[in-house]
Amino acid sequence: MEYLSPKTLASCRDLVWLSRHIAEGVMLGVQHSQRRGTGLEFHQYRGYQAGDSIRHIDWKLFARSDRYFVRETEQESRMHLCFVLDTSASLGQASFIEPSLNKLHYAKCWIASLCWLLNAQGDSFSLLAFNNRQTVYVPEGRGEGHQRQIALQLQKLKASDHWPDPSQLAPLWQYFERPCQVVLLSDFFQQGNEISDFAARLHAAGRPCLPLQLLVEAEQTFPFGGELKLLNPEVSASTPATLEVDAERQRQSYLDAFAQAQSELKARFAAQACSLQTDLIEQPVEKSLRQFIQLHDRLC
Amino acid sequence: MLWITNVFQSPQWLWLFTALIIPIAIHLLRRSNPQQISFAALQWVQRYSQSRAHRPIVDNKWLLLLRLLIVALLASLLAQPLIKREIYPQEGVILLDPRIESSEANTFIHSSLPQLLGEDYKVLWLSPETPSITAPPPQNVDLWKTLTQLSRRADLRRAHILLINNGVPTSHQALRVSPHWQWHSLDKPSTALSPVLPSIALMGKAPDWWAPVLEDWHSSMPGLSVHILEQEEAPSVGQTDWLIYTDTAPLPQALLEFVTSGGLLITDNSIPPFDNLNFDTVDNSQSIQAASIGRGSWLRYQDDWHSEAFYRRADLPERLWQQWSGQDWALQHQNRGHWSANAIGADIAGADLPVADTEVENRRIKQLQPWLIIALLLLLAFERLIALSRSPANMATRRNRVASHG
Numbered sequence: 001m002e003y004l005s006p007k008t009l010a011s012c013r014d015l016v017w018l019s020r021h022i023a024e025g026v027m028l029g030v031q032h033s034q035r036r037g038t039g040l041e042f043h044q045y046r047g048y049q050a051g052d053s054i055r056h057i058d059w060k061l062f063a064r065s066d067r068y069f070v071r072e073t074e075q076e077s078r079m080h081l082c083f084v085l086d087t088s089a090s091l092g093q094a095s096f097i098e099p100s101l102n103k104l105h106y107a108k109c110w111i112a113s114l115c116w117l118l119n120a121q122g123d124s125f126s127l128l129a130f131n132n133r134q135t136v137y138v139p140e141g142r143g144e145g146h147q148r149q150i151a152l153q154l155q156k157l158k159a160s161d162h163w164p165d166p167s168q169l170a171p172l173w174q175y176f177e178r179p180c181q182v183v184l185l186s187d188f189f190q191q192g193n194e195i196s197d198f199a200a201r202l203h204a205a206g207r208p209c210l211p212l213q214l215l216v217e218a219e220q221t222f223p224f225g226g227e228l229k230l231l232n233p234e235v236s237a238s239t240p241a242t243l244e245v246d247a248e249r250q251r252q253s254y255l256d257a258f259a260q261a262q263s264e265l266k267a268r269f270a271a272q273a274c275s276l277q278t279d280l281i282e283q284p285v286e287k288s289l290r291q292f293i294q295l296h297d298r299l300c
Numbered sequence: 301m302l303w304i305t306n307v308f309q310s311p312q313w314l315w316l317f318t319a320l321i322i323p324i325a326i327h328l329l330r331r332s333n334p335q336q337i338s339f340a341a342l343q344w345v346q347r348y349s350q351s352r353a354h355r356p357i358v359d360n361k362w363l364l365l366l367r368l369l370i371v372a373l374l375a376s377l378l379a380q381p382l383i384k385r386e387i388y389p390q391e392g393v394i395l396l397d398p399r400i401e402s403s404e405a406n407t408f409i410h411s412s413l414p415q416l417l418g419e420d421y422k423v424l425w426l427s428p429e430t431p432s433i434t435a436p437p438p439q440n441v442d443l444w445k446t447l448t449q450l451s452r453r454a455d456l457r458r459a460h461i462l463l464i465n466n467g468v469p470t471s472h473q474a475l476r477v478s479p480h481w482q483w484h485s486l487d488k489p490s491t492a493l494s495p496v497l498p499s500i501a502l503m504g505k506a507p508d509w510w511a512p513v514l515e516d517w518h519s520s521m522p523g524l525s526v527h528i529l530e531q532e533e534a535p536s537v538g539q540t541d542w543l544i545y546t547d548t549a550p551l552p553q554a555l556l557e558f559v560t561s562g563g564l565l566i567t568d569n570s571i572p573p574f575d576n577l578n579f580d581t582v583d584n585s586q587s588i589q590a591a592s593i594g595r596g597s598w599l600r601y602q603d604d605w606h607s608e609a610f611y612r613r614a615d616l617p618e619r620l621w622q623q624w625s626g627q628d629w630a631l632q633h634q635n636r637g638h639w640s641a642n643a644i645g646a647d648i649a650g651a652d653l654p655v656a657d658t659e660v661e662n663r664r665i666k667q668l669q670p671w672l673i674i675a676l677l678l679l680l681a682f683e684r685l686i687a688l689s690r691s692p693a694n695m696a697t698r699r700n701r702v703a704s705h706g
Contacts, residue, residue, distance in 0.1 A: 089340075092338075093338065093340040094338070187340065218339075219340070219341045226334075226335070227334035227335070228334055228335055228337060229334040230336075230337060230338075230342050230345060231338045232342040233338050238343070239343045242336075243345060254341075254344050254345050257345075258341060
């Protein structure tokens with residue numbers, strides 16, 4: 001199949017349609033292998049009713065009793081997946097290859113598409129998107145209506161401000177009282193270790209946190225040239241609002257510093273037994289999703 | 301400002317150097333503000349940016365330098381700079397009279413100039429181009445003029461001059477020589493040229509001064525032939541060179557024919573000039589005038605030959621000879637004075653004019669155009685190379701700009 005190009009991804013505003021399209025692409029490969037066997041356990045026989053699929057008729061029982069029985073199964077336990085989305089200003093970073101696409105938009109498509117897959121499995125899912133000013137929470141639910149609601153809320157999100165302070169984070173813990181798996185989407189550009197601490201704390205509380213880091217390609221390669229005035233979208237006490245640099249001279253030191261920060265981040269997550277997946281938003285969403293599912297096979 | 305004309309052949313093009321401000325202005329105008337881009341990963345940039353980026357006054361310094369060089373080269377190419385090279389006098393140079401055979405010269409050098417044999421000596425023909433002895437000897441060289449010309453050549457200041465000891469024609473110019481020249485002569489027996497004398501004829505009554513003048517001439521120039529022509533006799537150019545006419549006007553037709561066919565007619569003011577003749581004064585003296593008629597000429601005195609003012613002077617014979625022979629170009633050519641190589645060492649060395657060392661231009665001017673053109677082409681190629689190799693970076697920054705707007 002063909003992947004959606006970043007341009008298409010950026011230009012399509014119907015998140016529901018887009019995520020369905022992406023999810024179908026992903027399911028083409030993983031649907032059967034992922035669904036077969038897991039969570040399916042014999043529950044009871046019941047008489048055949050019009051509308052039941054003949055694939056579910058137990059033919060051995062039919063041979064013995066000469067009546068149609070349908071084998072009913074039930075899933076062991078329904079999974080609850082909570083999407084935690086960082087909506088700080090740095091998530092508004094646009095791609096330098098496809099300027100209309102930014103990290104937040106990519107994250108929205110990614111979450112909405114995974115919702116389709118979870119919905120197809122009958123899992124429940126919730127959404128928590130926040131920065132220090134605004135928190136959007138869609139409680140746990142399942143079904144197509146719930147999924148549409150999440151898509152609607154996602155579409156409203158805008159990147160601004162920064163990651164909340166510990167005091168602002170405190171009221172958010174209530175949303176994790178029920179057992180759940182957390183998918184944390186952020187760029188993990190942190191001043192201290194506030195985001196990875198947040199993940200560590202979730203992990204310690206028995207809420208396994210699956211991190212997904214979203215980057216633009218330029219952040220990994222620093223392809224700029226000449227004199228640049230860099231604007232910081234997320235101003236804080238330790239980082240200035242603007243910085244004039246000679247790009248060529250800065251490149252190597254930047255790449256070194258960035259690579260070191262990345263390896264430190266990866267090491268922190270590896271210590272918590274959940275590996276950090278880093279994706280460039282210029283890459284197709286389908287690829288990222290498939291990789292994510294393979295990395296965390298307990299997910300689906 | 302004199303040095304400018306020494307350094308540049310066409311200094312009027314130097315104003316083109318003002319065009320240097322064009323590339324500077326372009327670079328200053330195109331010096332853009334740094335492009336602004338939003339970059340979330342700024343903290344890693346900042347951590348290693350100790351000081352704010354120092355912004356240069358102009359971008360692409362090397363490109364600007366190249367462009368300035370190109371403009372400067374172009375201007376100097378048009379102004380045509382000259383460089384001067386020092387020339388040092390060469391010691392072992394022998395300038396050889398072209399009339400001497402090279403084998404004769406070799407023998408002479410071995411016998412008379414043994415001090416040169418140990419050194420690396422050069423033998424050149426004595427001619428304006430000074431070709432090597434291996435080249436065929438140049439023909440018809442005016443040694444007088446050539447020596448005068450070569451006396452100013454810095455590299456030949458200390459040359460040995462080897463002349464044949466024979467009649468060497470003189471010139472009306474002064475002989476210029478280098479005081480460092482060493483003269484040598486090769487004896488070659490030959491008969492001395494006897495001067496060619498004109499044959500003179502007198503028509504009419506001889507003036508009073510005629511006999512003493514003739515006597516004087518005969519004593520100094522034995523063999524001078526003078527004869528008297530009768531009035532009705534027609535002079536011929538083959539027998540007579542100068543015809544002195546003392547009879548009355550009008551001029552006989554036969555005389556006119558004589559002049560037209562190449563003779564020299566000499567009269568005083570008793571013969572009126574024709575209207576259609578253009579008489580010019582000779583030697584800026586009002587008393588004598590000449591006009592060319594056909595192949596010959598008419599020398600006419602505006603005084604009366606019989607007046608005392610004309611002939612009462614001691615130098616009359618010399619004066620008349622000088623004035624008359626001065627009009628006879630063919631005779632002058634045949635009778636060019638001769639000097640001998642022997643005389644150079646003794647007499648002429650005193651009479652000639654040495655060219656002082658300070659007068660000699662010991663620097664040779666060399667033009668730089670070919671090198672400038674090559675340098676210009678190379679610089680142009682470099683400029684294009686650098687300008688084009690910078691375009692990917694420009695594209696990247698253009699992309700930055702799009703992104704920041706997006």
